[in-house]
Amino acid sequence: MEPFRLIIGPDDNATALQLSARAVILFAFGVLCIRIAGRRTFAQYAPLDIVVALIACSNISRVMTGKAAFFPALSATLVLVILHRLLGHATLHWGLLSWLVKARPIKIIEDGEVDDEALRRAELSREDMLEAIRLEQVENPEDVAAASVEGSGKVSVVPKNTR
Structure with missing residues (x-):
C-alpha cells in the first residue's frame, strides 16, 4: 500500500504529479464504472441515471483534487454504481419496482x-x-x-x- 500511496500522494496535500497520477487512475476507474453500470446509465438520461452519474462524477472529482480520501470514496462510488446496476436488473423482474423507479411516457x-x-x-x-x-x-x-x-x-x- 505504501508504494501506491507514494504515487497518489496524501489526501490533503498531493503534488501536481500525484494529482496527475490520480487523474489517470480515476479515468480508468471511471471507465470501469461505466462498463459495470452499462450503457443505460449514461445514454438514456433517465432521472435515476442522471443522479447516479452526478454522484459518481462528484465523488471522482473530490478524490482527484484530494478533498476526499482515495479508497473510501472509490469504494462508495463503486457501491453506488453496482447498486444502480442491480436496481436496473430488478426493475426488469418486478413491475411495481419498475413503476416506482421509471418515468412513464x-x-x-x-x-x-x-x-x-x-x-x-x-x-x-x-x-x-x-x-x-x-x-x-x-x-x-x-x-x-x-x-x-x-x-x-x-x-x-x-x-x-x-x-
Whole structure:
C-alpha cells in the first residue's frame, strides 16, 4: 500500500504529479464504472441515471483534487454504481419496482390533435413541442400520428403516413 500511496500522494496535500497520477487512475476507474453500470446509465438520461452519474462524477472529482480520501470514496462510488446496476436488473423482474423507479411516457399528440393538458403535465411548452416535431422532420402537429414525451425527456414522434 505504501508504494501506491507514494504515487497518489496524501489526501490533503498531493503534488501536481500525484494529482496527475490520480487523474489517470480515476479515468480508468471511471471507465470501469461505466462498463459495470452499462450503457443505460449514461445514454438514456433517465432521472435515476442522471443522479447516479452526478454522484459518481462528484465523488471522482473530490478524490482527484484530494478533498476526499482515495479508497473510501472509490469504494462508495463503486457501491453506488453496482447498486444502480442491480436496481436496473430488478426493475426488469418486478413491475411495481419498475413503476416506482421509471418515468412513464406522456402522449402529447394523437392523430394530429395536441393534448394541452398532457403538455402541462410534461412541463413542455407548445413552442418546445413544435421544435421537437420539427427535429423529427415534421412541420405541423396535424401531420403527427402520435408523439410522446418519453421517460428520458426526449420527444418521440410517429408521423402520419402521407402516401
